[in-house]
Amino acid sequence: MAFSEGRDPLEHTSLYQRAESEDSDAEGGLGNVNKLIMRPPGHSGKAKKGHICFDATFETGNLGRVDLISEFEYDLFIRPDTCGPRLRLWFNFTVDNVKADQRVIFNIVNISKSENLFRHGMTPLVKSSTRPKWQRIPREQVFYYKSAQHQNHYVLSFSFAFDREDDVYQFTLTYPYSYTRYLGHLDNLCSRLSCTKRETLAESMQKRNVELVTITSDLEDTERPRKVVVVLARVHPGESPSSFVCQGLMDFLVSAHPIAQILREYVIFKIIPMLNPDGVFLGNYRSTAMGLDLNRSWNNISTWIHPTLHATRSLLQILDKDAQTPLDCVLDLHAHSNATGVFVYGNTYDDVYRYERHTVLPKLLAQHAEGYELLNTQYNQDHNKAGTARRYLCSTLKDQVNCYSIEVSMYGYKRKGISDVLPYTEEGYYRLGRNLARVFLEYYKLTGLIPLGLPDQPSNRRTRQSRQRHRLPREPRPRTVRTPATLHLASIYEYFQEEAEPLPSARYRSMSGTRMGQQPGTGIASETGTGVGGCRSRSYRFRSPGAPLERVQALTKRPAAEPRLTIIDFNQLTKGGLDLATSKNKPTVLRRNIKSRRCVAIVSSRSCEENIFSKL
Ligand SMILES: [Zn+2]
Secondary structure (H helix, E strand, O other): OOOOOOOOOOHHHOHHHHHHOOOOOOOOOOOOOOOEEOOOOOOOOOOOOOOOEEEOOOOOOEOOEEEEOOOOEEEEEOOOEOOEOOOOOOOEEEEEOOOOOOEEEEEEOOOOOOOOHHHHOOOOEEEEOOEEEEEEOOHHHEEEEEEHHHOOEEEEEEEEEOOOOOOOEEEEOOOOOOHHHHHHHHHHHHHOOOOEEEEEEEEOOOOOEEEEEEEOOOOOOOOOOOEEEEEEEOOOOOOOHHHHHHHHHHHHHOOOOHHHHHHHHHEEEEEEOOOOHHHHHHOOOOOOOOOOOHHHOHHHOOOOOOHHHHHHHHHHHHHHHOOOOOEEEEEEEEEEOOOOOEEEEEOOOOOHHHHHHHOHHHHHHHHHOOOEOHHHOEEOOOHHHOOOHHHHHHHHOOOOOEEEEEEEEOOEEEEOOEEEEEEOOHHHHHHHHHHHHHHHHHHHHHOOOOOOOOOOOHHHHHHHHHHHOOOOOOOOOOOOOOOOOOOOHHHHHHHHOOOOOOOOOOOEEOOOOOEEOOOOOOOOOOOOOOOHHHOOOOOOOOOOOOOOHHHOOOOOOOOOOOOOOEEEEHHHHOOOOHHHHHOOOOOOEOOEOOOOOOOEEEEOOOOOOOOOOOOO
16 A cells, blocks of 8 residues: 555554544554644644654554543553554653653553563653663652553553653663664674674564574684584564673673683584564564564474574574584573563473483573572473473474573562662673673583683692792681672662662662762762753752762752652542552552542642653
């Protein structure tokens, strides 16, 4: 169908007609909203500032429909996966044409998977054109609850205050990682390094490239015993953290780090970073362009409908037959929408020794991955998982090949002694990828492929000891506990602490890794934040990961009882629940038993800040 110029290409989806319709099916239209300006009822003519404009017609974009509920409130509908109307979780859209200080409530009303991490305190991410680093919307602004107005469906509501008129704001479920970014990364990775080889393994249904990257030292060297590790990622497009993990692994493997050098000597890594490029491009949650879940299709592959899986399976079969460099391990990287931490789905074997061997790599991962969750790790032979890569491949490849799904939370991980979930940042996902490389080093040392001394150079150690014999005896060094690498406790505290609570320690690291030397209560940085709309900012309770330090102020040095933006639900007030309405600081599943249509007032305050959003 050809569209004449100037016509809305989504007109045929009847998106707008449906938006005005009363009998909503809560599934949005077939396409994404395309610069959809929301005008108040009865308004005609040129749109004014504050008639906000929604758009999701970009790579990985997803927003199917918007309903204007009141001056402040909008119902947003996730566009279902193409040809997969039941799948609705990934969202990613922009908003512009806002007024400074405009406050809104967005309700995402058609999430298909009610059991998700919003129940555990996850909040959407936001950035704007002048502040391009993703920030999490503070938890006190986000609610996930069963809504009587939406047929008792779970609804994600969050409030937001726009602060800069000319900015374009973007909201998303988790850090996006697009098809273009994937190609750009591979261009960078493979163009100048001799240890990489890049090939196009297959084309998707919509003619996008599925690339295969081989990372090893000298492919021509046939003398050294080597094994092959295959890593697959992004079979589910909405699980973008798996792309960050995969990139972290690849970047580490090509680096000059001694562990990477040793691994390249003994292991051939075959990495397919994006198995479902169409789904990623389209902004789907789990499906291909044809609405297929590729990780349920491995046991029923069709050349025509699953070209990427077909090519991957052929590759694996060829690698499996190679006696010189045998295939040893297949990792399939995923992100989980309902569990925290890092964990593994593996297989069970009747042979107890085989099963023991299968559990070695996950045990090493438990030692090296921050936030590994043993309780979420599962080994099974479920029938309903027969079409997954790890189940299918373990039954068709040679017996010694281990296949796993590695899952990382879309939100965060738990840490001993801290009750809250610590959110992952993009850097946290990269770090997990680097730690996967360490796991392989330990694994292949344990299994005898890599000599035990490497890469620690034991000969150097002996030399040092022999030198010490000629020195004066020293006091033995006190035993110290080895602590894991940087975890930014203080910054994380800022996320969740009430303002009066002191910092956990006098010295701490910022999210960007800079050591902060300030004593508690002395203030950290300048107090002259430009603030929103030119206001001087006096307090920052929330700071985003990686936000510049100038924005941060000591939590303990604060004016008391500062007025704040507060949202009061009048329907709650009629029930005599003022305290109830104003004390909901925790992200809980909130039931709203409201008889009338939602009626929410926003009481504004003078306080404002440099952060992308104003606080409640
Ligand atoms: Zn998945």
